[in-house]
Amino acid sequence: MMNTKLYKSVHNLAEKLLIAANKKDQKKFDTLYTELKAICIDNENTNKDHPVQWETLADFTEELEEAIAGYEKALAKAIAINSKDYIASIAFSMATLQLELGQKDEALKSLQTAKTNANKNEDKEFQLEINALLKTLV
DSSP: OOOHHHHHHHHHHHHHHHHHHHTTOHHHHHHHHHHHHHHHHHHTTSTTOOHHHHHHHHHTOSSHHHHHHHHHHHHHHHHHTTOHHHHHHHHHHHHHHHHHTTOHHHHHHHHHHHHHHHTTOSOHHHHHHHHHHHHHHO
């Protein structure tokens, strides 16, 4: 279970990061990104450590390899708390970046993980999205 105050601060930063990105305000984006990264680092290996903060950080990481590393950290934390929804979401995001980098085998593995963990998810559209991407690879 994630601390509500922490969730709200991560969510607010994500909203502000989106606005800064849409306005192409790199300075503001960098400041907010640094703030989010600090939250992740401060909470790492504490009872406030949660996959959502790492997934959010990876979502806004501009360097693809670095973003994948962020998703891997988020995935490990999601697996540790056995959160199938987070595992599916993180693995799917990771797969899309792996495909962008031409890492087809890794992407396939990530998509299989996403599919396995999304099978009990209420979000049928997400399941269809995973399956559609899988079909393009097989």
